Amino acid sequence: MPTYLLFDVGSTYTKGCIVDINQERILAQASALTTATTDISIGIQAVKDRMKDVLSTVKIDQTLVCSSAKGGLKMIAVGLVPDLTLKAATLACFSAGAKVIQAFSFMLNDQEIKQIEDSGCDLLLLTGGTDGGNRDVVLHNASKLSKLNRKFPVVYAGNKSCQDEVKDILTKCGFEVTCCPNVMPVYGVLEVEECRDKIRDLFLSTIVKAKGLSELNSLIKEIVLPTPYSVMEALKLLSSGTKNENGIGDLMAVDIGGATTDVYSMNKQFVVKDNVGYKGLKEPLQKRSVEGDLGVRFNAHSVYELKSDEVDDDGMKDYVQKIEEGKIDSFDTEKDSRLAAWCCEIACQRHAGRMETSYTPMGVGYYQSGKDLRDVRILIGIGGPILHSKTPEKILKNAISQASHPEVLLPLQIDAYLDRNYVVSCLGLLASRHPDVVLRLLKRNVEKLNDE
Incomplete structure (x- = not known):
């Protein structure tokens, strides 16, 4: 069974891990700043250098990478x-x-x-x-x-x-x-x-070459997927399982970054409650949405503007202004967590379906559009702003349905999980090649936060 060297080349950080399929183990993990403005291969090499002790003892059969660098797709x-x-x-x-x-x-x-x-x-x-x-x-x-x-x-x-x-x-x-x-x-x-x-x-x-990512050819054999596609493949596998291994069932995931926030929902069936009509195009069971105006760095000011009327300022306006102007001396973990919580709330509300009430001479009617996620319990947090927060579960609870917006069909309660070791995107590269092994690795590496 092969041993893989996997990379996720992000816009800010490049993550890497070594996976031994035979042992069903992640042998090493590391990350370094992405060097997109100079030569992306420098960041890749920096990650390899940080895993050199393990790399010197194993034979790598194949190197694979997903990328969202240089703006992604x-x-x-x-x-x-x-x-x-x-x-x-x-x-x-x-x-x-x-x-x-x-x-x-x-x-x-x-x-x-x-x-x-x-x-x-x-x-x-x-x-x-x-x-x-x-x-x-x-x-x-x-x-x-x-x-x-x-x-x-x-x-x-x-x-x-x-x-x-x-x-x-x-x-x-x-x-x-x-x-x-x-x-x-x-x-x-x-x-x-x-x-x-x-x-x-x-x-x-075409696009890999146009973005200059083909310069990685000296270090890797194949750029396999855009990063969000790889995350999607991992989450589909984790949710649905394989013929030999059960998945964990319906789930949502929130991936918060510096510029965007992605939300994923994986469902076994499309839910429309009894006595509820449906309007519009039925969305896919495996759905991803991306919000280009929600992020804790490049779009921090946009996030603040969306929430400024609802919260006390508490220095947030000055903080996001400094981020926007590039004048920040050190990042404030607590304020970053507040920005991440807002990203989670807004992105999940945009992702979820809606329930509309219609009043007719025949009585009250209800019509659903989009996905009903009220029964989904599992929510996985992905991305640095959640990973580095002292209160990741508090951030993720912003995905729960709010009494003030009952028309938004978000989960009524959640069990919060965290991609603690930042491996979901890398493991997605192997989802179709070794599904049973990857599923077991995902189960072991996605950590439950709210044990009861």
């Missing part, structure tokens, strides 16, 4: 109706481990084309129309995109009836176009798996 989603094809496109991007930096619906106009031109995106996902449905808007948007000066890969996952025309319009203007099945082939049906895989392939073949 930045995507733009273009769809038709905001709550249908655009939402399907956005969910496809999130499931592929991307950060959606802009999203556009209906017919693109000149101002929106200018925004796309200036966005710095890595990849664009173009959708619209069910199969055999609307063609006009899709062809209009393809024609508008063809006028862009900047070229980047485009994935088309819309109405198959105009797939050939869309590809012809864009390829003639110098775009690399990849076509895959419609993310919403019929009304209300979400099919993102093939689109997700195409996005991942493009990340590996």
Whole structure:
């Protein structure tokens, strides 16, 4: 059985670990600052140096890495109706481990084309129309995109009836176009798996090179996944288990970073309570959302502005101002924990579904949109702001449903867990190769905080 050297190259820190599959052990772990502004391989080498005592005694069979450095995978989603094809496109991007930096619906106009031109995106996902449905808007948007000066890969996952025309319009203007099945082939049906895989392939073949990450080739054999995709694979395995090993069941996870906050929910079945109707597109059982305005460093000011009307200042305004201006001498763990708690609260509220009340002559009706997470008990905290906090459980409790917002379908109570050794992202690299072993390693390394 092989021994792996695994890395997660993040925007701030590079984490590494050595995993012996035969012994089912993590032999060593280390981290160092990511050197994205100079040469990413320097940060990788620093992590290796910190594990050199173990590396000198074992034979590494393969080195694998996931990465969110240099901004991660930045995507733009273009769809038709905001709550249908655009939402399907956005969910496809999130499931592929991307950060959606802009999203556009209906017919693109000149101002929106200018925004796309200036966005710095890595990849664009173009959708619209069910199969055999609307063609006009899709062809209009393809024609508008063809006028862009900047070229980047485009994935088309819309109405198959105009797939050939869309590809012809864009390829003639110098775009690399990849076509895959419609993310919403019929009304209300979400099919993102093939689109997700195409996005991942493009990340590996094109975007890794464009971001300069191919300079890692001297140290590693393969960049396998964007980091959020790797985390997603690990959490899916931990939740669902394998045919030989039980998972831990439905769960949520919150990954708080310096610039973004990711929320994951893994469910065995889609929950709609009795006597409740459903409206909109049914979301995937394995869902990821990413909030680009929530983070404890680069977006600390944005987080504070969202909560400033609800809390006493207590020096927070000056603190986030210093972070924004780069004038901070030392970081305040307590204030960082407050920022992390706000990130957790806002991101989880945005991730969860909603319950709407409708009053009709026939009586009161209830309609759900999104996922009902009220029965989920397990919540896993991931990321430095939670890991380094003195009160990680207090941060995670902000994901619990609030009496002031009963319409938000968040957990009614939680059992809090922590990725104490920061291994979830690295172990996700091996989830499909050695699922039974990885599942057991995840169970041992995800620590329960609120033992009763």
